[in-house]
Amino acid sequence: MTYIGFGAGAFTLFKLSGFDAHITWAHSAAIGYAVAAVISLVPLPAGAHRPRLARVAALTGALVVPFAMLLNGHHQMQNEVEIISRSGSLLMTSGVPYVHDASALSDINPYLPVMAIFGMPAALMTRAGLDPGSMWNIVGDPRIWCAAIAIVGIWGSMRLLHAHSGRARHIAVLMIASPTVALEMCASGVDLPLAGFLVLGLALAATRHPVTGALCIAAAVAIKWVALLSLPIVLALLVTRYGWRVAARFGGVFLAASAVFMLPAILSISDTIAQVFEFPAGIGAVATPAQSPMPGVLLASLGTAGRLTDMVLLTVCGIVLAYVLVRRPPTTFSTAATFIGIGFTCFFLFAPVGRFGYLLIPMLLFGLAYIARRTEQPRRVTKAPSDTLVSAV
Structure with missing residues (x-):
């Protein structure tokens, strides 16, 4: 039934989207999901590994084939891919990843400086004067590197959590x-590195690697500021499970790393405010295209009263989550990931601007929380003589 649901999602996208990259992906993905569903349902010869064959069919149709097709340069790219490539080139030449005083949508870069790193390979290929149709230019495509970080984040988290089953x-x-992740990998990739750094950073923190965990969380924040929503939950996890010293070490490294990662944005603070904060919030000089029909967007379309309702709903969600965090702080990766996933879901649903692709981030958090929950052993939290909360295993 899972593959049938995936196929229905691909077919819906094919019917509703007029974007070339989405239609190309939907054609291939629908076939892959259909084959996977058939393999899962019909009788096969003895010894056939039905689940494995179904997974291969789904991955081939939803990821491998459309990825290869969309990277060949013959299909229209989403605007985000060009934005990342240009920001990488600007960062290399000027130290700032923003077009100064951008007044056109194509010039707006709504990401913080770490995202520009994913555009540097393409910039290097261009500077080398390589043929635009050569394989080296394909290797420089930002989507490859965005997808790589997401996969490293997922599998790295599973290894840290000993989720080997x-x-x-x-x-x-x-x-x-799934359609949510596979489409993003093939078409734009923009939310993948944030998700990859976030889940890996949380897994590192949960397994008492505060320094590397802080570096990953700082990298996520330096891609999109919305990743700051995870910081109170990660700190609560560290304090509850390992004590204040470990949490302070995490916080110190996070602040230092963030200062370094954010330096290019600080060097052009007016452009950063206009493009990274005002534009995504829908209050900039250039209108944002992030207008998917989500609850917050629909409410905001009603005018001042709708936007006020959005703010009230977001405030209520924040208060409730803060209350629960204080009363029952997370003690495991799965509870912390679930907590962060709920926070992101509330924010993305009720923000006055947004798009469905943002939900990729909480989906990965919920999925890894489910995986981790099957491997985590119950832990009893006790109070050490120094009044430091530690986890007794």
Whole structure:
């Protein structure tokens, strides 16, 4: 039934979207999901590994084939891919990833400086004077590197959490092959590195690697500021499970890394405010195209009263989550990931601007939380003589 649902999503996109990259992906993905569904339902010869064959069919149709097709340069790219490539080139030449005083949508870069790093390979290929149709230019495509960070984040988190079972791998492959993730990988990739750094940083923090965990969370924040929503939950997890010293070490490294990662944005603070904060919020000089029919967007379309309702709903969600965080702080990766996923979901649903692709981030958090929950052992939290909360295993 999972593959049938995936196929229905691909077919819906094919019917509703007029964008070339989406239609190309939907054609291939629908076939892959259909083959996977047939393999899952019909009788096969003895010894056939039905789940494995179905996963291969789904991944081939939803990821491998459309990825290869969309990277060949013969299909229209989403605007985000060009934005990342240009920001990488600007960062290399001027140290700032923004077009100064941008007044056209194509010039707006709504991402913080770390995203520009994913555009540097393409910029290097261009500077080398390579043929635009050569394989090296394909290797420089930002989508490849965005997808790589997401996959490293997922599999790295599973290794840290000792989630090695066949069922864990099956669920992880289903997440990657799902329409939400596979389409993003093939078409734009923009939300993938944030998600990859976030889940890996959380897994590192949950397994008492505060320094590397802080570096990953700082990298996520330096892609999109919305990743700051995860910071209170990560700190609560560290304090509850390992104590204030470990949390302070995490916080110190996070602040230092963030200062370094954000330096290019600070060097052009007016452009950063206009493009990274005002534009995505829908209050900039250039209108944002992030207008998917989500609850917050629909409410905002009603005018001042609708926007006020959005703010009230977001405030209520924030208060409720803060209350629960204080009363029952997370003690495991799965509870922290679920908490962060709920926070992101509330924010993305009720923000006055947004698009469905943003939900990729909480989906990965919920999926990895489910995987981790099957491997985590119950832990009893006790109070050490120094009044430091530690987890007794």
